[in-house]
Amino acid sequence: MKRLERAFYARETLTVARQLLGQRLLRLLDGQRLGGRIVEVEAYIGQEDRACHAARGHTPRTAVMFGPPGTAYVYFIYGLYHCLNVVTEAEGFPAAVLIRALEPLEGLPLMRRRRPGRADHELANGPGKLCRALGIGRELNGLDLVSSDVLFIEEDAPIADEAVQTTPRVGVRGDAPALAAPWRFLIADSPFLSRR
């Protein structure tokens, strides 16, 4: 399948988030292809968005969000988990899309081994879980998804507007317009979402 190119990521973050639904995230691990269909994402957009890590400016941690579109932004959270984002918009504007859930399609046996005791629909139905299932850690932070053979996104069947639902972002609250905005995108009838 064809890989998503830089121009795909170099657009408005809400457009990229919406269009990422249905695309196939892939990780090459131990010579195997692991991954699946993206079924849930969230947009984090610029310094005005107080939930965006880059809201407080350019720091060592947020540097990659200011970098070129198509870059992986991986961060460590709660002392235990990693979350994977894709950097969007023009270089210099800090924004990204968080990948929140996958429908596992490739490399199921290895993913099951990495997530013992979990049913298939729980292998990657959360941002921390999918990183665990695919073996994504901070060593992949700053990786270029457009040129990497280790982590990349391939084009798959587009999702119709009728199947897409939006909600406020998980774990984000507040009265500011950006905080209340429906910037979580999901495939409504998917059994692989992080929450119903």
Add this chain to the structure above:
DNA sequence: CTCTCGATGCGCT
């Protein structure tokens, strides 16, 4: 099924 709560590292105040 739902809810509550603790684990745990690190970036920033």
Add this chain to the structure above:
DNA sequence: GCGCATCGAGAGA
């Protein structure tokens, strides 16, 4: 020190 873009175990219904 504090607070996380989280998860899973355990309790109750």
